[in-house]
Amino acid sequence: GWQGCDEDAAFLFASELKALAEHPSFESGIDRGALSLLMRHGYVPRPYSIFQGISKLEPGTLLRISLDQREPKVWSYWSGVQAAETGVAQPYSGSAEDAVHELDLLLKDAVRQQMLADVPLGAFLSGGIDSSTIVALMQSQSARPVKTFTIGFHESDHDEAKLAKAVSMHLGTEHTELYVTAGQSRDVIARLPALYDEPFADSSQIPTFLVSQLAKRHVTVSLSGDAGDELFCGYQRYRMAQAMWDRIGAMPAPLRKLAASGITGIAPAHWSNMAALIAPMLPSSLRKTNVGDKLHKGAQLLACNSRAEVYLHLMSQWHDPASVVIGGHQPPTFLTGHAPPLTGLDAVQRMMALDMITYLPDDILTKIDRAAMGVSLETRVPFLDHRVVEFAWRLPQSMKVRDGQTKWALRQVLYRYVPRELVERPKMGFAVPIAAWLRSELREWAESLLDASRLRQEGFFDAAIVRSKWEQHLSGEYNWHRQLWNVLMFQLWLEHQKVATMRPLATRATDLAYMVG
Template sequence: MCGLVGFLAGDHWREAGKAAAVLTRMADTIVSRGPDDAGVWADGSGVGLAHRRLSILDLSAAGHQPMTGPSGRHVIVFNGEIYNHLDLRRELEQSGRAPIWRGHSDTETLLAGFAAWGVRATVERCIGMFAFAVWDTQTRVLTLGRDRLGEKPLYYGWQGAGDEACFLFGSELKALRAHPCCAADVDRDALCLLMRHNYIPAPHSIYRGISKLPAGCLLTVSLDRREPSVEVYWSLADVAVSGNHAPFTGSDQEATDALEDLLKSAVRRQMLADVPLGAFLSGGIDSSTVVALMQAQSARPVKTFSIGFHEPGYNEAEHALAVARHLGTEHTELYVTAEQARDVIPRLPDLYSEPFADASQIPTFLVSQLARQHVTVSLSGDAGDELFAGYGRYVRNSRHWERIARLPRGLRALAAGGIRTLSPEI
């Protein structure tokens, strides 16, 4: 992953030297996101961009950020990967709208798309996980964008007052906190959301006045129009409605084949990298499927990584090892002691931008730390349960609802009213 930070401000912050110093300080807080390269851009126009790079595609200086488009109109900082960016390049070339390419990074492809099609039309063509900020030197408008499912984080918000007010944005909250304007006041309403959901859902954040850009959205803001405008460019609800209107009509076998083709294509695109690549393997259905598809499309054994526990009730390493042996991967595992897990706890505020109650946050860090010793990029089976309804509660809830739905509507309303009268403490 990479990291981006920046701000849009008035006269007080326009001095290039002052802006560059603040941007450097902000970017230095997220060096762990991008240890390979760093860059700062500030031209006195009121906007400043900074970047920390983890090199994955185009390891040369041609992939350095902040990156300016060929015409000089757009300047971008980008975090993520556009898996179909080579397809976009071909589309640009076939239409005669491609620039003379300086390298083969997906960031350069994005800039070329912005120049040819505009920001929204380009993003709608993109398949990937990403967050970006792009400054249009012609319209003097800043645009922030986030991928369809919100895999890459992006925080933003106005802080400070008067001439010193700044619109801050970045990949992590600690980068925003490094700016002198950031008050970092805890939002008590967000704490309530944390208690309810075990995390703080978008668009909220733990800090008052700072928001998360929702998934599948673009935001525009300028010094002339300070109220951010957020527009949805992709909606999961719209996709679901479209699917209901035009359902798949093939046989079960045809559906299975179509799904396998989609999964193969998705995994193949995510294996595009100029650095060593591997995968997290728990031995469950999701990660095992991803690794199997990787190995089927790889000329050498895939590097896989697992975390094990000495407590039998929590240990999945044995299942992962069996899958690794079956697929012929190059497998590495780490059995975690209680002491190793406890040692991570003091680091959690620095590792994660805001509090959340995911029980997997410690083992996720440990397996990532293990994998980083061998590879730069790792695929995983995360979100498989959500995508394929793999959690048991989905089945149980469906069964419960089928039973409840048989009751008359009036009786259901009466029962619901009775439940609401009870105290949650009972």
């Protein structure tokens, strides 16, 4: 973006915000609209950045600027939206068996090409469908054991390391795992502002950094299974949004609001306690965990007036960011009325496409790229070979979801290499037990950043609302860890900015930013 005025004006560009900040024309005003989006999503979606007047270049685009043309000209050389629309308009016409075979060959070739390296190479392995498929295809084309890496947690609800190890043993990889403690995570947290440059609040950034750090001790390049969910309909929220709207869409809005107020009138902890009392009388298939949280989330969906609102709600953490960000407003995004046409796509396909062009690049790929490059590890994503993306969009939904099973075609590829009993299990995600840690090991750290007087002095957040959420979370009555983590990541980043601006100018590398003056 352009920074400075008159003869001091300069067009600054770099791959990281910290480089721009070194230029004397840089003005570090915080964009409260971007902050509002951070509260909603846990990241600042492009084209916005946390700084006023600085924009992110869209994926798949080129930018041209000259002294004769002050405003940048941006055009697209590849479009995810076009890939989705073209694929749906020209669906795959072969049999399911042919599709699985073709997908196998295509993925194998994409993996083979991305395994080309003159440095040590490995892969992240969680034991899930996506990473297991990538590793299986790597091992099938390697004369020596592939080096694989995973992170585990001592909290059983978040631990996938045992599952990854089982897949590794079957495939014969050279496997390395690390079990993470809250103390190790706390050490990583201090590095997050420098790693991500702007506040970024996907808490799986912590294990992502740690697994990248682990891999870097052994390899220089690591392949990742990211993007499988977006391409092959893996997220449960797709089915949830569809099912929820099918159930509530015909219900009168006043009745929905009345039902929602009845559910939310009882704290989640009380709902969970009641569920625990009757659980012994129910069959195991009907016993659920975190019943109170799930009921409250479901109740919030009752207030939605369309399927698009249901999807936005599922993709939101603070549902009304303006209530907590002082002077906050939400600029338009693809999820708030400025979505591309997505011609020909049904409701579920629209959600998948929106995830592909928003959540995937702005959260998932940002998370892995910044974490890995923070330890000088190169990551490669075979699912994002443009041929794979385009073929995936040609597959009809019946080859992605079949008999209630997600990622059907991709699973069939994996079953050619790994027994299905090793990978058929509920999806856990790459999560960390932040909710529990904020009540224990991370409590003192969080308390200092959420101090009421500090919040009031800085003037970005409504201190009363934040403190109320914090106290309810500490009591165990509610789980507000996602909302609080968003605030905490901004507070930590803001603290880092203050420290950075106090450094002597002579110690700052002024040659980091490129400029056209």
